[in-house]
Amino acid sequence: MKVERAKLSWLERLYIPSILNGFKVTMRHFFSWKRSGVYADKQSDYSAKTTMQYPEEKWPVPTGYRGAPYLVKDVDDNTKCVSCQLCEFVCPPKAIRITPPGQGGEVDREGAEKMPKEFEINMLRCIYCGFCQEVCPEEAIFLLKDYAITGENREELIYDKEKLLSLGGADERAYDHHVQDGVDEGIKKWEKKTQDAQNQPTFH
Amino acid sequence: MPEFITELLNNHAWLMVAIKVLGVFAVVMPMVAYSVVAERRISAFIQDRVGPNRVGIPFTKIKLLGLGQPLADGLKSFLKEDFTPGHVKRVFYWMAPAVSMIPSFVVFAVIPFGSVLGAQKMVIADLNVGILFTFGIVSLGVYGVVLAGYASNSKYPFLGGIRSSAQMISYEIAMGMAVVPVFMLAADPTWREGLPAESEWNAYLDGTGLLNLSSVVAYQSDGLFSWLIFKQPIAFCIFLIAIFAETNRLPFDLPESETELVAGYNTEYSSMRFALFFMGEYAAMIAGSALMVVLFCGGWTLPIDGFNTPAQSLGMGVLHILVFIGKIAVFLGLMIWVRWMLPRFRYDQLMNIGWKRFLPLSLANIILTAIVLWATA
Ligand code: SF4
Numbered sequence A: 001m002k003v004e005r006a007k008l009s010w011l012e013r014l015y016i017p018s019i020l021n022g023f024k025v026t027m028r029h030f031f032s033w034k035r036s037g038v039y040a041d042k043q044s045d046y047s048a049k050t051t052m053q054y055p056e057e058k059w060p061v062p063t064g065y066r067g068a069p070y071l072v073k074d075v076d077d078n079t080k081c082v083s084c085q086l087c088e089f090v091c092p093p094k095a096i097r098i099t100p101p102g103q104g105g106e107v108d109r110e111g112a113e114k115m116p117k118e119f120e121i122n123m124l125r126c127i128y129c130g131f132c133q134e135v136c137p138e139e140a141i142f143l144l145k146d147y148a149i150t151g152e153n154r155e156e157l158i159y160d161k162e163k164l165l166s167l168g169g170a171d172e173r174a175y176d177h178h179v180q181d182g183v184d185e186g187i188k189k190w191e192k193k194t195q196d197a198q199n200q201p202t203f204h
Numbered sequence B: 001m002p003e004f005i006t007e008l009l010n011n012h013a014w015l016m017v018a019i020k021v022l023g024v025f026a027v028v029m030p031m032v033a034y035s036v037v038a039e040r041r042i043s044a045f046i047q048d049r050v051g052p053n054r055v056g057i058p059f060t061k062i063k064l065l066g067l068g069q070p071l072a073d074g075l076k077s078f079l080k081e082d083f084t085p086g087h088v089k090r091v092f093y094w095m096a097p098a099v100s101m102i103p104s105f106v107v108f109a110v111i112p113f114g115s116v117l118g119a120q121k122m123v124i125a126d127l128n129v130g131i132l133f134t135f136g137i138v139s140l141g142v143y144g145v146v147l148a149g150y151a152s153n154s155k156y157p158f159l160g161g162i163r164s165s166a167q168m169i170s171y172e173i174a175m176g177m178a179v180v181p182v183f184m185l186a187a188d189p190t191w192r193e194g195l196p197a198e199s200e201w202n203a204y205l206d207g208t209g210l211l212n213l214s215s216v217v218a219y220q221s222d223g224l225f226s227w228l229i230f231k232q233p234i235a236f237c238i239f240l241i242a243i244f245a246e247t248n249r250l251p252f253d254l255p256e257s258e259t260e261l262v263a264g265y266n267t268e269y270s271s272m273r274f275a276l277f278f279m280g281e282y283a284a285m286i287a288g289s290a291l292m293v294v295l296f297c298g299g300w301t302l303p304i305d306g307f308n309t310p311a312q313s314l315g316m317g318v319l320h321i322l323v324f325i326g327k328i329a330v331f332l333g334l335m336i337w338v339r340w341m342l343p344r345f346r347y348d349q350l351m352n353i354g355w356k357r358f359l360p361l362s363l364a365n366i367i368l369t370a371i372v373l374w375a376t377a
């Protein structure tokens, strides 16, 4: 193939106009402290250049984002999980491992028959699919917005019950998460499902 | 100075040379390190980024605008795996980084980086053929690149090596030719009579020949417009561009051109060996800048009283060295900046410019200078 080369004029072949142009462009960029428009709504604290200063600055996580799954507590600071092990069963990569309390295990809230003795999620295995949140009858596990899961070794990344509960925090946070997704606060999952079903148009 | 030290230094001249060598090394190495940081920061700013701004003093939270970066980079390249691919020619492969780095440092031997400190002239080897020595050494630098290309035994480094040798040969000639008029002016000993502080200069230049770099500096000490950048602008432009080509800097970085040749001659290198190439490149930049400062921009002199004669006190001597370093920094800044101003030349353009433009132009410049000198003599 023959590439047609544009004929350069005498001035162009001196390369001086292009050198000056290059100088102009680099100067403009060097002294420009503007944030690029692409990030305009994303970043607020830092004002210089386009680089996002992670980890001081972070992307606002969009609604509906599936981050790391954590256990949540109810408003009275009690464990919500009832150790039904549905999440363990449904988890595709088998990231969840629950040790049930066995006979006569204690519970910390009324209306619960049992609570897990140990609840581990291996964050290295988890694929953030959200099945556990979907399946949980007690709304005890939520995929919150954490995405930067770091640790120095593999053991550290197997989160145990205490860690999951403290990271998950009280129930409101989970509700917030859901409210953003368009679910009213305080509505139990199954009630919502029932409502949805009732709201379906009927065909008869 | 205590008696015995003076005596020791007088009896063993090499001691003083060793001290100077160490001194120059101690200045040039940090300059290499920090020109890398400067390169990264300036590049980042031109590209609307921020660049490395995190590393400060180790084990503290002090960031210092990322000035600790060289330390981290150095440590990193030491700790990385030094991988030798199976298909390389080992001996040459091991030699190449050293061969490319050493010449860049050796150039500093003849560069007058300051006037005097005490009784010592601030140049390691005050050669009477300083400029010839420089050219001889600078052109050795290409062997490292060619050797790396050959030893790597794979196609991209090989192409890089070939390009490098062609490029160096072309620009070496233009560069040498560009410097000829400089010495046509500086080697005419009559100018020494007109200098403001003639006796001091005469003492300083005692026994130096006219191809000596110190004498070029002395020639330019007489006011701003005696700087050869103003007297020989064409020579300066050619020399500047040739230095860009010699140091493989954009827009002439064809041996490395990462868009075409992966990383050119250093594709197969990793870890400390790659760092040696890298340091060699920056040392060559500094050496090239130093040459430009000495030949065209008045060396360590400034057209101000006190800065245009050899130093009378230690303090002034140090200031002269700082002036020299400052001027080098300006040229380094220019080299870094130009990297983002111009796209890389095509290979045929490169050869065209070298042989068809700069060579005739520098020859014409020599003739022009000769005519002017003859007419005014
Ligand atoms: S999000 Fe998916 S992979 Fe992760 S723990 Fe829940 S069910 Fe398992």
Ligand code: SF4
Pocket: A080, A081, A082, A083, A084, A085, A086, A087, A088, A098, A132, A135, A136, A137, A138, A139, A140, A141
């Ligand atoms: S988190 Fe939910 S699904 Fe999993 S064991 Fe507890 S209650 Fe059952």
